[in-house]
Amino acid sequence: MPLTLHLGPDDLARCRFAISPLCQTHEALRMLRRPARHGYHRAWLGRTRRTLAGLDLSPLWLFVPRPGGYTPDFLGAPPDDPFPSIDDELARMRATDPCLARAETARSLACTPGLAESAAGRAALDDPAGTVRRLADLTERAWHALIAPDWPRHRAVLEADIAHRSRRAADGGLDALLTGLHPGIDWAGHTLTLRMYGDLADAQRADGRGVLLMPSVFVWPDVVSGFARPWQPTVVYPARGMGRLHSAPAPRPPEALARLLGHQRAAVLTGLTTPASTTELARRHGLAPSTVSAHLTVLREAGLLDARRQGYYVLYARTALGDALAEGRHPGAVSRGPWSSWVSRGGS
Template sequence: MPLDLRFGADDLLRIRFAISPLCETHEALRTLRRAHRHAYHLPWLRRMRETVAGLDLSPLWLFMPYPSPGYTPDFLGRPPGSPLAGFDEELARLRATDPGVARAEMAKSLACTPGAAGSPAGRAALADPARAVQQLADVTERAWHALLAPYWPRLRALLEAEIAYRSRQLAGGGLQRLFAGLDPRLSWSGGTLTVRTSAEFAQLQDLDGRGVLLLPSVFVWPDVVSGFDPPWQPTVIYPARGIGGLWTEPEADAALVRLLGANRAAVLAALDEPASTSALAHRLGLAPSSVSAHLSVLRDAGLLASRRHGHQVLYARTPLGGALAAGR
């Protein structure tokens, strides 16, 4: 059913993008439960099989209704305070959740699953919400380090490239073009953003000057997630572009290898989307210093261009570099 987010004049000034490693951690956990729907992430799921077997995720599963749609407490995936928040920063905010807010949201979540509120774990969480918050944060932290942290440079590079692409759409075509291209389940008309979600009833939310946060995600596919009542900023979590090739390794054309050398050709081939030195090094299994040297040579040859994005420098192929990588 649709969720209509109704914008006022002030809300148009408060549209922002961000990346959330905390949100990605929880979306990755949902992917574990919906593996049959996630062909894109099968390589990651196979790698994680033994790791997951050693994790006790039951405290989090309690508040992630499945298989029927339901409510997960907003404080678990609260909107990040800064565009490029680190996991430690977000985890600290999670640990600082007000126990009263946590209890109300946990009760709402438990009500979605018959018998959950009356289970020993459900009763314990509602009786001591402050302790429950810390337990949920502990489980989230272990899941992050086991499942996502080893791959975060690759994931972050894809998400940063997504935001850069959407920023160009906004600059070239305004909100109409931005929202039309984000996802087929999003539409913009008459100052209202309509999000078609898996919720069982239609909803209308006036943004009241809070604006909206657009949060690209690797693991939310094939869904779009939205909501967040006050005090949280309304948020739309949508699938980022490029996840189809996320777990495949780039292969350089043989002729390109002969021209540039194996490693330099691999760097050029890997730049289907803008990426940083560290992200490329992680993806290609090369030393950052080696990748940095290759990037400098390719840029000096006119095959790459660089620009600063936040605290990082992103590299992208020029038209000449793109033609070489495509074998034209």
């Protein structure tokens, strides 16, 4: 039997999105343990290979078992805020109750026969507070080495996914939102069914707190669901556009769009399948940054792009109208809500 979450009125009213840098870090580490999932991230792996060689991740590998195993939820606990910082999440991780940490580490170690009785397993169980500290320190190192350099682009993709799904919800309600999350997720009769999971006896149940939905760059092709209490029921799913994040060539613009906007401007618009900076777009299209900047200004003034600062960069993303034109859809199919493809920090 698959895992099912029966959502009552309170759950439906409290479904929410969040972006978690801590979760992204641990999903990246889980992806490294599963070579078959590397396809979309080979360019990222190529850039980080030397960094990976200098990181001793063995203490974390104890708790990232092979497929079908359990990873302690405190390593990537569902965030309370929609857009937490990595520092806030690491502080929360370091404050994990030792009793909870021991219970979750014991469950994780039990997934690998003999691991709990090994020297490393016994040490982890004998000092759960120390285990939490060591894992948090190593997670922080992994974040800075592997995720932080690409985080502005990753976060932009995650925010664009949430904006897209929010538009679906605005147009078609929760049915439209929940039926399109992932091919392995079904929604019918107020029941969310995750067909990739078995319905375990101790699986987390919806209890009026709603379900937390978190897009991920690294979770493909799976869906991940948090099981253990006291965490809020959570579904982590592959973000829309993550497959084009690192290595996809710029798509060719439709001929009609090129005649309307000019080939270069149409190529810039069509090439923004994921948010990108002026410098990145200039490199991708072989244009001068000043030329790209001029095209971006015109496209933004026409309501086809939006922009948002991420750290030292300004990233550009298509609006709903820009999506429609780039994808060859009639603009009348665009939602009559706000055109912005971005979610503001306040969730407004």
